[in-house]
Every structure is written in C-alpha cells, then in structure tokens.
Amino acid sequence: MSMAVAANPKGPLSTRVPCHQQRHTRAVMSLLSSLHLQRVNDYRHTKQLITCSLSMNGCNCCDPVQAPLAISETHMLPSVPTLHLASTQLSMALAALQAQPPLFSSGIIRLQVPIKERGDAIEWLHAQSQSPSTLLFPRCFFSSRSAINTDLYPSVMNGHRTPYPDPNPNTNPHSPISIAGVGSAVFFRGSDPFSVHHWTSIKRFLSRESPLIRAYGAIRFDARSNVSLEWENYGSFYFMVPQVEFNELEEGSTLAMTIAWDDSLQHTWHIAVDQLQATLHQICPHFTKIKESSLRTNIASLSYVPTKPCWDNSVKKALRMIKGGDSDLVKVVLARCSRYLTDTCIDPVELLSCLRVEGQNAYQFCIQPPDAPAFVGNSPEQLFHRKNLNISSEALAGTRSRGFTNFEDFHIGQDLLFSTKENIEFAVVRENIQKKLEALCNEVVVEPRKALRKLPRVQHLCAQLSGKLAREDDEFEVLKTLHPSPAVGGLPTEEARRFIEENEMFDRGMYAGPVGWFGGAESEFAVGIRSALIGKGKSTLVYAGAGIVEGTNPSSEWEELDLKASQFTKLLQSKEPKLLSRNKKH
Secondary structure (H helix, E strand, C coil), rough: HHHHHHHHCHHHHHCCHHHHHHHHHHHHHHHHHHHHHHHHHHHHHHHHCCCCCCCCCCCCCCCCCCCCCEEEEECCCCEECHHHHHHHHHHHHHCCCCCCCCCCCCCEEEEEEEEECCCCCCHHHHHHHCCCHHHHHEEEEEECCCCCCEEEEEECCCCCCCECCCCCCCCCCCCCCCEEEEEEEEEEEEECCCHHHHHHHHHHCCCCEECCEEEEEEEECCCCCCCCCHHHCCCEEEEEEEEEEEEEEECEEEEEEEEEEEHCCCCCHHHHHHHHHHHHHCCCCCCCCCCCCCCCCCCCEEEEECCCCHHHHHHHHHHHHHCCCCCCCCCEEEEEEEEEEEECCCCCCHHHHHHHHHHHCEEEEEEEECCCCEEEEECCCEEEEEEEEEEEEEEEEEEEECCCCHHHHHHHHHHCCCHHHHHHHHHHHHHHHHHHHCECCCCCEEEECCEECCCCCEEEEEEEEEECCCHHHHHHHHHHHCCCCCCCEECCCCHEEEEHHHHHHCCCCCCCCCEEECCCCEEEEEECEEEEEEEECCCCEEEEEEEEECCCCHHHHHHHHHHHHHHHHHCCCCCCCCCCCCCCCC
C-alpha cells in the first residue's frame, strides 16, 4: 500500500473503514506524509551522528560513550470519541508507517490518539489480561498521588486541618493520572547494580520534546544480595517503555503506541514494526469492569519468614548493636515476608483494583516482566519527584493505626506525635534526607517539619522536603544518594545494609526499592513498600518492615508488621488460615 493510495478516499484503505472514519484517515495520512518529508530533510543532517547503538535491551551497549538516537518524536493524531476508534486509528497509522518507513538507523516514535471519553486505566489493563497471548507481557501500571496531600495535617493540638500542598505539584491537565501499558518498545534490565551507565542508556530513549515517552520500572533494594528464584527475571533493575499505553487523564484519556529500533544491533525498523503490529492485533479495544467481589479466595496456608521467635532474636541483636559501643548502628529496618497459599490463582490486576480503596494519597503500581510474577503495591512514600531542576522528597516514619471514631483517631495521632521512640526514628530519617539533598541543591526547604500522614488504615509522621538542583543530569545522583533511605534501610547506610543481608532470611527483591518512571524532563519514584509479589500459581508474598531504634519492643514491631500488611490480608483472607510455620527454624 503506497501513501498515495492510502490517502485516496477511493483507494483500498477507504473500503476497510466506515465512512464516518474517512476524515480521520485522511488527517492521519496527511500528517504521516508530512512527517516523512521532514524526516528526509532531517536525515541528511543526522545520519553521520550514528556511531554506536544498543540492542533492544537498551543496557547492552559496552561503549560508555553512547550516541544519541537519530530521532525521537511524539505525534498527536486526530481525537476520537471512543477507545475502539482510537485503536482503529493507531492501526491505520502503523500501516502508513510501514508503507513509508523512516530512513534513520535508530529512533523512537510515539503516536497518540486523544479520546474524549475518560476511561479507567486499570479496567483497560484488565481487558488486555483476558487474552491468553504472551505478547501482552510485559505489562505495567503506575498511578501518582494527587497534587494536594489531603490527609497531611500539621502537628498541632488545636485541630487545625489545612492540608499542605505538594511542593512540586503536577498541574498539567494533559499529564496522566494513571497509565497502563503492555509490550515493550524497549526494555532495560541488567544483573549488575544500577549505575550511571544504565541510567544514561535509559535516558538515551527519552527526550524533553517527547515528555510522555517514559520508562516504567523498579530497582532492587540491594543489588549485591543473592537473588532468589521468584525475583530472577527482574534482574537488578527492570524498566520498560510500553509498546501500547493507555493514559487516564483528568478529562478524557489517550491511547498511544511507541516504536523503537536500532539497526546496528539487529533490531531493525521492520522487526520493531512487526512486533508492534502483533501486539496491536491482541489489544482489546474496550474496558472490562472489575466487580468488587471478583477477588474471592480462601487461604490454604500462611507462613512467615522470619517466624516470631526468629524475629525477636533479630530485633534483640539489633538493639544490642545500637546500644553497644562496638557499632555505629543507629537504626535498622527489618522486614517480614508472609507467604500465602490460596485455593485459586490471583489475578494481579484484579488485586490492584481491589487495593484502590486503600490507595488514597498513595502511589499504586504493578510491574510484570515476561515469565515473572507481578510486583504490586500501594506505597505512601515518595522517594523523589523531579521536574526540570525542581526536586522534592519526603521523610516518612513512625506508625499507628487509625481510630474507629474521630476522637479515638485524634488521640492515637497525638500519641504518635509525642512518642519518644517514634520521634527518634522520624528525626533520623528526616535529617538524613535533608543532609543528602543539601549536598545536591543550593537550598533545601523542609515544610512541614513534622506532620501526620493519615492513610485509610494507618498514620505516619511525615515531613516534605524540596530544593533546586544545579543540573538536571544530577538526577542519577539524587537516586543513588536517596536510596536506600533510613526509612527502609537504616543508618549508617552500609552498616544497616550489612545487618539486613546477614540476618534477613529472604530476598527483598524490589520490595523497599525505587519504583516509578524516568522521563525526559521529569521523573518520579516511590519507595516500593506496602507491596506484594503475585505468583503465576497460587502463591502470594506480602512484604512489610519496621524500624528498629533504641526503645523498640520486638512484639510491638511484629504487630506493626501485621498492621502494614493488613491491606493485602483483608483481601486474601476470607476465613482464618492455618499457620504452618510459627515454630519453623531458619
């Protein structure tokens, strides 16, 4: 099919689509034809820049000096009223691109269709999960917190409840509230610890001019620790730029496709087009609603690693080191892995949907590489958000349950605010993050210095920090410096890491690691807590951690683990499970 025939309303293309779509077809073909002519001109000036390239695992380049992609483009196609028409429009656009491919040896192109109706990103992802085809993997979901933290209250006694605004708010109405994606135009995975080389490899495919081309993924809590079987396919880090992506907006939505290629590593334009076309053929052009009662399961067994006796021993050992003079350890965060075996397989997307009621003022995420379990979570904690030079982060520590009445809730909150143990833990986290940001920013503002973050089941002490970077390229240093924070690792960082490695009897994997996305001019990461690994069979691993400082009581912290894991437990536990391993030795 030639471009001329495709643009002709009497040609073959017009016989394949309804009449009311032909004006969209002509607009698409006209746009793509003009793009082709522009690329011919650009090619003459950019071809000589391509001196090295990457495989489509974008981190496989051995050369530390990586040439930029020849082109990075985003193009908006005409808006349509429904998701079904958006899918049709993308298919036609891809056919036109096949007819007149770009002349460049490498590049990344995003085509997006605005949809007038607002759709639900989780419902779109659930519709794709109904297909048995493995072409719909990998998949991802990410939902940012709202611009205003409506449950962040100052630490005052007079009941004042004016919420603090996010110091780095997202006020762009065209920026996604939630995204869901399937397939990978390019992915990034490695076994070595995440480095500046890996970060540069990812950023090579991103640009300021294409802000919605983003790489979504996660990084291991500790890349130096041994990798267990369930985390094997994640590597030390895993990121993906989705092939097909649904964006849920404040008003309306967007369906997009992204194609990336690099000839010198045998991932040619034609291979990339064929892979994208195969994915598009599997895309379901509608939403599948998830019933609240859809996640019905019975728990056959529940086991803990560590068991309660082993937990007590580890906490007491940490306290001896904290109190003693032979170690610099001030705080260490110890975690527990709860393994649920259920009588039915759990759909990660259905679980994600059921968790939404718990997701107020929290990041929701789901990452699932091919042939791997899904990493799902509701994290209340921001690691950092960068927009141009502006950077924000937060300190989160200390935990209490919510009250059944406003009166009880208020007094529980006051107990948290004035707890000596909790304030020691919180101050360690806040001051450490502030010190780290001050090394990268000219000035760091901490406001509020201490407040209550109230979530549906728990409440925490919280502080917000913001500053301005000297250079946008300092983003990698921000990530490297802030992770792991004392909220999930401890202090000093290396002493706490070694204690965790020597005493925890399971692999954290991506739990408590950075989870989020890189973009051209903006990036955002949460801390991967309040999370679970949903297996392909009937096994679910739920993770939770607690900070150990001077004054910690082992049994109280065990109860805190139950509280933090309760958002998953309540969905999985329809009857009392049999506890298999309370007395199991490690």
